[in-house]
Amino acid sequence: MSNNNISNQGNVRTVKTEILMYVLPIVIIGLVIMSGIIFKYVGSTFEDQLTRSSLNNAQEVSDGVSAWLETRMLETQNAANIPSAKALRENPAGMNENNKYRLALMNKIYPGVYDSVSWGPFDGSGVLYGETKSGFKEMHNADKAWYKETMTGAKDSFMSSPVISQATGKIIVNSIALAKDNNGQNVGMVLAAIYVDAVMEKVSDFKLGEKGYSLLVSKEGTYIVNPDESAIMKKKISEEDDPALRTLGEKMLSGEEGIYKFTRADGK
Incomplete structure (x- = not known):
């Protein structure tokens, strides 16, 4: 009687072990997949929030520059x-x-x-x-x-x-x-x-992250604000060797608003 009980208990433990061996990997895999979905969702949401925030900030800078110039213009008109x-x-x-x-x-x-x-x-x-x-x-x-x-x-x-x-x-x-x-x-x-100078400071101060920077060009495309100071008032964005930057310039000069994603040829 005693030996049979031990044998039955052993069989029960074996079945549990086998169940756990199959169930746990499935649960773990499911959690990993869910983590990936959550990470992707959070990443996408964060990017969307960052994009909206950037557009809002850019609009504020643009409005501030416009208001500053309009005030100067009003004095001359008066x-x-x-x-x-x-x-x-x-x-x-x-x-x-x-x-x-x-x-x-x-x-x-x-x-x-x-x-x-x-x-x-x-x-x-x-x-x-x-x-x-x-x-x-x-x-x-x-x-x-x-x-x-x-x-x-x-x-x-x-x-x-x-x-x-x-x-x-x-x-x-x-x-x-x-x-x-x-x-x-x-x-x-x-x-x-x-x-x-005041306009240049407003634009230069607007950037994303430690490596972000801003560009400001005239209506002809001449750089007014550029991290490369040698280009300021001496080079047009349409003269860039990098095709991605030239495309950016076309969008800027046409008055297009929004987000333009690209990778510079130099990786910056």
């Missing part, structure tokens, strides 16, 4: 609409005095932002009468692209493409507005040369 601007042909001295007031006020409100302010007749001569930190300055710009664009009269106001200031070596944009007489005829132009 300066082009004052009575002395409408009558600048009859009272050029009044415009020169206004230049002094404008620059002093802008330097007080926005220190280090304004390079100079100026005005000129709408006659294609290229002559502008400006006020700089050093005082009055007569400038000749007939060969400049932004001056030629102004003289077409096609735009009442606009921001020029970035250029390098001959006086400071810094990057500036010209905020330009046409002055009109009481009959709505173009009689002159009002200009403010503005440093874009």
